[in-house]
Amino acid sequence: MAEMTREAMEYDVVIVGAGPAGLSAAIRLKQLDADLNVVVLEKGSEVGAHILSGAVLDPCGLDALLPDWRDMGSPIKTPVTADNFYMLGEGGKIRIPNWPMPPLMNNHGKYIVSMANVCRWMAEVAEGLGVEIFPGMSCSALVYGDKGEVKGVVAGEMGLASDGTPGPNYEPGMELHGKYVFLSEGVRGSLAKEVIAKYDLSKGKEPQKFGLGMKEIWEIDPAKHKLGTVTHTMGWPLGSNAGGGSFIYHIEGNQVYVGFVVHLNYQNPHLYPYMEFQRFKHHPMVAELLKGGKRVAYGARAISEGGYQSMPKMVAPGVALLGCSVGMVNVPRIKGNHNAMLSGKAAAEAAFAAIGEGRASDELAAYEAEVRGGAIAADLKKVRNVKPLWSKFGLIASLMGGGFDMWTNTFGFSLFGTLSHGKTDAAATGKARDFAPIAYPRPDGVLSFDRLTNVAFSFTNHEESQPCHLHLKDASIPIAVNLPEYAEPAQRYCPAGVYEVVTEDGKDPRFVINFQNCVHCKTCDIKDPSQNINWTTPQGGDGPNYPNM
Numbered sequence: 001m002a003e004m005t006r007e008a009m010e011y012d013v014v015i016v017g018a019g020p021a022g023l024s025a026a027i028r029l030k031q032l033d034a035d036l037n038v039v040v041l042e043k044g045s046e047v048g049a050h051i052l053s054g055a056v057l058d059p060c061g062l063d064a065l066l067p068d069w070r071d072m073g074s075p076i077k078t079p080v081t082a083d084n085f086y087m088l089g090e091g092g093k094i095r096i097p098n099w100p101m102p103p104l105m106n107n108h109g110k111y112i113v114s115m116a117n118v119c120r121w122m123a124e125v126a127e128g129l130g131v132e133i134f135p136g137m138s139c140s141a142l143v144y145g146d147k148g149e150v151k152g153v154v155a156g157e158m159g160l161a162s163d164g165t166p167g168p169n170y171e172p173g174m175e176l177h178g179k180y181v182f183l184s185e186g187v188r189g190s191l192a193k194e195v196i197a198k199y200d201l202s203k204g205k206e207p208q209k210f211g212l213g214m215k216e217i218w219e220i221d222p223a224k225h226k227l228g229t230v231t232h233t234m235g236w237p238l239g240s241n242a243g244g245g246s247f248i249y250h251i252e253g254n255q256v257y258v259g260f261v262v263h264l265n266y267q268n269p270h271l272y273p274y275m276e277f278q279r280f281k282h283h284p285m286v287a288e289l290l291k292g293g294k295r296v297a298y299g300a301r302a303i304s305e306g307g308y309q310s311m312p313k314m315v316a317p318g319v320a321l322l323g324c325s326v327g328m329v330n331v332p333r334i335k336g337n338h339n340a341m342l343s344g345k346a347a348a349e350a351a352f353a354a355i356g357e358g359r360a361s362d363e364l365a366a367y368e369a370e371v372r373g374g375a376i377a378a379d380l381k382k383v384r385n386v387k388p389l390w391s392k393f394g395l396i397a398s399l400m401g402g403g404f405d406m407w408t409n410t411f412g413f414s415l416f417g418t419l420s421h422g423k424t425d426a427a428a429t430g431k432a433r434d435f436a437p438i439a440y441p442r443p444d445g446v447l448s449f450d451r452l453t454n455v456a457f458s459f460t461n462h463e464e465s466q467p468c469h470l471h472l473k474d475a476s477i478p479i480a481v482n483l484p485e486y487a488e489p490a491q492r493y494c495p496a497g498v499y500e501v502v503t504e505d506g507k508d509p510r511f512v513i514n515f516q517n518c519v520h521c522k523t524c525d526i527k528d529p530s531q532n533i534n535w536t537t538p539q540g541g542d543g544p545n546y547p548n549m
């Protein structure tokens with residue numbers, strides 16, 4: 001194919017991803033200098049369409065960015081009024097009292113929000129300041145300058161045919177060049193992954209760790225709805241098969257967010273995270289709450305869990321990684337939005353100062369210094385041993401040891417130092433022959449649903465004629481390696497039913513990728529034991545269309 005030439009547009013800062021990190025960066029840049037040219041590119045059909053987060057929001061990020069946010073018509077309306085934590089058994093529960101928990105775990109003063117709606121509102125604030133925001137624009141490639149620096153991105157390429165050649169409605173997209181490019185793609189960003197590999201940014205750091213978060217929105221019987229109530233659970237149904245737990249948040253409109261996180265370092269390749277979530281809703285405590293209600297939305301997204309010791313170097317020439325593209329989730333608090341916002345603010349301040357000095361396309365070392373020396377690292381450092389303790393010694397040890405460590409860290413020290421995570425989640429996957437298959441009950445269609453029925457409630461859409469955006473490095477591996485060794489776990493770990501092994505009489509098994517179902521959670525890119533799946537961005541506007549997630 002002849003070399004592609006595209007129109008180019010020049011900006012001061014190009015921001016990839018309209019999540020809390022990217023939007024905070026955009027807002028802060030324009031607060032600092034209204035004349036800066038700032039553009040935000042978002043692959044979702046609208047801002048918020050791909051945002052899936054609990055969420056209990058710690059407002060410290062917004063307080064720093066927009067101190068008057070309470071008077072700015074934000075959709076942040078539901079303060080947390082009750083905070084419950086239960087250890088579940090199959091039929092019962094034990095309430096863990098709040099008093100032994102370190103203060104950082106307290107949810108009072110926090111808000112239950114739809115982060116999708118918060119992002120929609122932040123986008124309005126940003127546009128009001130003069131930021132250009134283009135939804136429906138996937139950034140599919142990085143543009144490098146002569147010295148190997150990141151110079152910009154390619155965005156908006158549309159209309160490729162399924163074989164990757166230009167189709168009849170082909171649009172080549174354009175190059176957007178910036179003095180600095182911010183990658184705020186969220187967890188396992190596809191461009192961030194390229195930058196981390198190219199500049200070896202993870203060198204000397206612990207591997208990043210992840211969970212898979214799945215979430216449904218339910219409208220429930222108003223008599224059972226308790227606005228502002230937050231409930232977290234651990235234990236059943238995962239037991240010792242995997243780390244993880246649930247959240248149930250009561251938000252406005254008689255809605256509850258029912259979510260379930262499975263740590264992706266589980267060993268048993270027969271584990272089926274989606275079915276664990278469905279099974280969880282049959283616990284008497286949850287079933288009683290949901291009975292008579294209806295599920296109105298479903299979605300899934302990976303969540304970064306490596307924390308403090310896994311944050312890669314976050315700057316390279318011309319580029320900075322923000323928010324969960326670095327991995328800034330405080331795991332025991334299940335909160336990352338506040339750090340995403342703080343990182344956006346810090347990156348903006350570093351870029352503003354650099355541009356003011358006449359610099360461009362170099363490393364924003366001041367941004368990295370602020371993250372590692374400021375509020376974000378302080379938040380993450382206190383909890384850095386909870387995840388490794390859980391991975392190595394299980395739930396109870398993590399509750400006791402992790403709780404103790406969080407307390408001592410509250411007073412500025414740890415007896416454990418900084419524990420390592422060890423393996424990647426992909427490498428943690430064990431061989432199928434060493435583990436028993438797990439029998440999951442069939443969904444009843446009332447409280448629990450099969451995957452494809454639920455995916456319809458993510459309102460996911462992909463143009464079928466485009467190339468599959470889930471690339472296999474070696475097409476033979478799913479059947480030749482993953483099937484005999486790991487019972488091809490992609491069939492189970494994908495929460496959207498994208499991957500199937502089809503066996504027809506008299507024929508060899510086939511690996512089928514239903515990319516149209518993909519909800520952009522990135523779990524396949526993370527958990528495939530052979531690290532053979534590369535998640536790339538499909539064309540803009542495709543993917544889920546989350547309402548008020």
Ligand SMILES: Cc1cc2nc3c(=O)[nH]c(=O)nc-3n(C[C@H](O)[C@H](O)[C@H](O)COP(=O)(O)OP(=O)(O)OC[C@H]3O[C@@H](n4cnc5c(N)ncnc54)[C@H](O)[C@@H]3O)c2cc1C
Pocket residue numbers: 016017018019020021022041042043044048050051052053054055056057058137138139140184185186187189190191212213214215259300301302303322323324325328329334335336337338340537
């Ligand atoms: C199930 C679940 C529950 C959670 N609960 C909470 C909670 O209660 N409280 C809390 O504080 N945090 C919570 N988190 C964590 C929180 O969601 C993240 O920390 C936060 O979303 C990180 O923000 P971000 O801006 O870095 O990325 P994101 O919010 O993921 O935003 C990234 C944006 O970039 C876009 N994008 C990505 N790649 C491209 C590309 N190549 N081109 C164009 N656009 C692109 C995406 O579509 C998306 O809109 C939860 C996470 C999960 C998965």
